[in-house]
Amino acid sequence: MSFYQSVFELIDMRSFSNLWFWIALAVMWSTASHWVLGVPYDMVLRARRNGGQAEQDLEDLTRINTNRLLYIANVSGLWLLGFGCFLLTALAVLGFAYQLEIAQALFLLGFPMSIVGLLSLSTARLIHQEQAEGEQLRRRLTRHRLYVQITGMLSIFVTALWGMYQNMNIGPLGG
Template identity: 35%
Template sequence: MIEPEGILTLLNSRSFGSIWFWATLLFAWTLVGRRVLGVPADVVGAAGRRADLLGDDPASLLLLDWLSLTLPRRRVGAGEGALLLGLGAFLLTALAVLGFGYGLEMAQALVLLALPFVLVMVLEIRLARRVADVLHRAQTGAPVNQAGAEAARMMRRHRILVTLISVLAVGLTAFYGAIWMLMHPFGY
């Protein structure tokens, strides 16, 4: 049987003083920045540069093909959205209370790690809905080059926003971790 003291001991282990926490933090943010809605950054970068071509731009076609494959995975229905929102809010609140209310270092680290990812997830769901409209217009007869350029523009803007969020998240986590280490030099 799992004992509550064992779970609390796990949550209280050193995280800000562990190289593994910092490696996980940087690795996670590196992975998030490499793709936008599952589309590689080089595909997004190449699309939409030549929206004035007479024929269909191959880069725009490639971007729209990627989107037609990846966007169906990003659909969240109303019931699923409510369930995800409730479960996520419960977990983050529980971790925040354990971390900042009871002073458990691992819970604080998990909140600082997960909260920006929740923000990025919400922004990606919003972007997916907006890009799905552009993709639908392209599939129903809108010019491919214009649709590719519009989708690429929205995705580039999203990538810049995610980069800013990642820089802020890593910086604030590092600042908070340094303060924690100064205030708790022996881990308690």
């Protein structure tokens, strides 16, 4: 038996039975719910508790990140949308039509994150239009975080169901 066969036998390289996939999924959603529009959520809490300089820092960082996000969307938004749709469609076809498990896993990671990206863009536009600051800004960021967490919970649930189905499914016809 060669070295590579030994390694692949020791470590299951299928996506849904690999511990690293589930760790990456948990880290991805933990990070997504902590960084709200590029602002760490603890800054929102600190601004709510302390006000003053913490509030000003929150407003400045949010303004910088929303302006950056809106600039990217205005300059290259259509190209990013087209490339993202192409990539997700390719992963969906490879994964679910051609039964390539790594493409299924990448689709189940990428599709919900694209929803989070669209939510972030929508929230950035609202913050920019309203010129939100103070309590209004904190409410908007908290609501956005809640939507990201709901998306994450649904994503983890669907991914876990699909992963269990894939792990219990033996062979191409399920038997």
